[in-house]
Amino acid sequence: MKEKIFQMINTEAFPTPFCPGCGHGILMGAVLRAIAELEYDMKQMLFVSGIGCAAWIPSPHFKADTLHTLHGRAIVYATGAKLYNPKLKVVVISGDGDLSAIGGNHLIHAARRDMDMTVICANNAIYGMTGGQVASTTPLGSMTTTTPKGNQEPPFDLCKLVEGAGATYVARQSVAAPIPLTRILKKAISHRGFAFVEALSPCPTHFGRRNAFRTAYDMIQSLKNSCISTEKIRGMSPEELLGKIIVGQLVDKGTEGGRS
Ligand SMILES: Cc1ncc(C[n+]2csc(CCOP(=O)(O)OP(=O)(O)O)c2C)c(N)n1
Numbered sequence: 645m646k647e648k649i650f651q652m653i654n655t656e657a658f659p660t661p662f663c664p665g666c667g668h669g670i671l672m673g674a675v676l677r678a679i680a681e682l683e684y685d686m687k688q689m690l691f692v693s694g695i696g697c698a699a700w701i702p703s704p705h706f707k708a709d710t711l712h713t714l715h716g717r718a719i720v721y722a723t724g725a726k727l728y729n730p731k732l733k734v735v736v737i738s739g740d741g742d743l744s745a746i747g748g749n750h751l752i753h754a755a756r757r758d759m760d761m762t763v764i765c766a767n768n769a770i771y772g773m774t775g776g777q778v779a780s781t782t783p784l785g786s787m788t789t790t791t792p793k794g795n796q797e798p799p800f801d802l803c804k805l806v807e808g809a810g811a812t813y814v815a816r817q818s819v820a821a822p823i824p825l826t827r828i829l830k831k832a833i834s835h836r837g838f839a840f841v842e843a844l845s846p847c848p849t850h851f852g853r854r855n856a857f858r859t860a861y862d863m864i865q866s867l868k869n870s871c872i873s874t875e876k877i878r879g880m881s882p883e884e885l886l887g888k889i890i891v892g893q894l895v896d897k898g899t900e901g902g903r904s
């Protein structure tokens with residue numbers, strides 16, 4: 645497996661540009677492992693990203709066709725490529741800001757159309773690459789460079805957003821649980837139709853240090869403590885679920901649909 649994954653990466657592109665403790669590298673590894681375990685041929689795949697730290701995950705690190713596009717426009721390019729060549733397995737990997745703020749409209753409409761593509765959102769709850777501004781995913785009260793008194797605006801629940809828009813596969817997992825994350829990525833990548841994965845990825849540099857996390861390790865521990873799986877929430881009251889993040893498969897409408 646190690647050898648196989650080694651052949652899927654551009655070794656000259658390493659080390660990655662990610663800060664120490666950033667979760668995006670774990671996500672990168674999980675995506676590669678998922679593809680390797682599925683035994684998909686990278687030559688039949690296209691990876692599309694927008695702009696941001698997360699957008700560096702596929703390009704230039706994957707030895708495959710990649711499109712590193714404009715901020716917020718990854719899904720647009722992915723849609724065009726898929727329409728031109730329906731045989732392509734198209735995977736979008738980008739950040740929460742890129743996909744759900746500037747690119748939010750494209751996200752909901754691709755979900756509504758059940759476009760046959762996988763969208764992997766590396767959600768670090770902040771605009772990482774540009775210095776830590778508030779995002780559409782930043783939790784209430786969190787400190788960012790643009791919310792010095794704490795964020796006053798409620799964040800999107802990305803999974804609910806795309807489910808409401810029509811996505812036929814939706815799942816959430818954190819990079820603190822790389823094996824379940826890989827399992828979900830395999831399901832999402834092999835899904836026919838619009839598949840969405842929200843990968844919770846810590847940003848110690850911009851989110852952590854402004855929000856009382858002393859180390860990157862603390863952020864991983866906090867994710868471990870607050871994530872609860874869909875199986876475990878049965879029978880729990882809304883009060884017990886307060887502050888918890890539900891992870892696991894949230895929607896799976898089978899693999900019959902999908903527009904291309
Ligand atoms: C049209 C346009 N507006 C703004 C920017 C500046 N910009 C680049 S990346 C980014 C946000 C990235 O945040 P996110 O998508 O969450 O990725 P992260 O860096 O957190 O992984 C912004 C605002 C830009 N490049 N282009």
Ligand SMILES: [Mg+2]
Nearest residue numbers: 739740770772
């Ligand atoms: Mg981000």
